[in-house]
Amino acid sequence: MKRLRIIVEQARARYGRRPVLVAGVAGLVIGVIVGLGLSALLSPRHPAPTAFGPLCAVEPGVAVRPWTHLVLHHSAGDVGDAATFDRMHREERQWENGLGYDFVIGNGRGSGDGEIEVSTRWRRQMDGAHCKADGMNARAIGICFVGDFADGRTPTDAQIRAGLALVHHLAGTFDIPSTNVLGHGEVDGSSTQCPGRGFPIELMRVAADAARRR
Numbered sequence: 063m064k065r066l067r068i069i070v071e072q073a074r075a076r077y078g079r080r081p082v083l084v085a086g087v088a089g090l091v092i093g094v095i096v097g098l099g100l101s102a103l104l105s106p107r108h109p110a111p112t113a114f115g116p117l118c119a120v121e122p123g124v125a126v127r128p129w130t131h132l133v134l135h136h137s138a139g140d141v142g143d144a145a146t147f148d149r150m151h152r153e154e155r156q157w158e159n160g161l162g163y164d165f166v167i168g169n170g171r172g173s174g175d176g177e178i179e180v181s182t183r184w185r186r187q188m189d190g191a192h193c194k195a196d197g198m199n200a201r202a203i204g205i206c207f208v209g210d211f212a213d214g215r216t217p218t219d220a221q222i223r224a225g226l227a228l229v230h231h232l233a234g235t236f237d238i239p240s241t242n243v244l245g246h247g248e249v250d251g252s253s254t255q256c257p258g259r260g261f262p263i264e265l266m267r268v269a270a271d272a273a274r275r276r
C-alpha cells in the first residue's frame with residue numbers, strides 16, 4: 063500500500079492531480095460508450111467484427127482502382143449464386159459483362175453458406191452494374207448477399223461472418239470510412255428497399271471502422 067501511495071504521489075507531482083483525473087474519467091466514459099455501442103450492435107451469435115485474417119483469395123489480378131464506397135445488396139430471392147445472377151444479368155438485362163456485383167455471398171442454397179464468390183468485374187476492376195444512383199457503379203464495390211431481408215429476416219450467421227470479413231478487408235485495403243459503407247437504399251437518389259430492414263448494416267459499418275483503426 064505504501065509503495066502504491068508513493069507511486070500515486072509521484073504521478074501527481076509529475077502530472078498534477080486534475081489532468082490525471084480528467085484523463086481517467088474521459089477514458090472511462092469513452093470506454094463505456096464504445097462498449098455499450100458494440101454490445102448493442104452485437105447479438106451473442108455474431109462474431110466480433112475485429113478478428114479477421116487477410117482474404118488473399120479476393121485480390122484481383124490487375125491493379126486496383128481507387129474505390130471509395132461499399133454498397134451492400136440482397137438478391138431479393140431465397141436461392142442463387144454468382145452463376146445464376148450472371149445468367150440473369152446477361153439474358154434478362156442484356157448486360158454484356160454479366161454479373162453486376164463484385165462479390166456474391168451465398169446462403170447455402172446455390173453456393174455454399176457464407177461462401178464468397180468473386181465476379182469477373184472485380185477480377186478485371188471494371189465498373190459495376192449494381193447501383194446507378196450517385197455514380198456508384200464507377201466508385202463503389204458491390205456486394206450481394208443471397209436472400210430476401212425485406213421482411214426482417216437476416217442473412218445466415220455464416221453470411222454475416224463472411225460479410226464482416228470482406229467489409230473489414232476491403233475497408234482496410236481501400237481506406238473506406240464506415241460512413242461510405244451503404245445499403246443500396248441509403249445511396250443518394252436511389253429508390254429501393256434493398257438490402258431490406260433485416261440486413262445488419264450497422265454491424266458492417268463497425269467492421270469497416272475496426273479496419274481503419276488498425
Ligand SMILES: [Zn+2]
Nearest residue numbers: 135136246256
Ligand atoms: Zn441492391
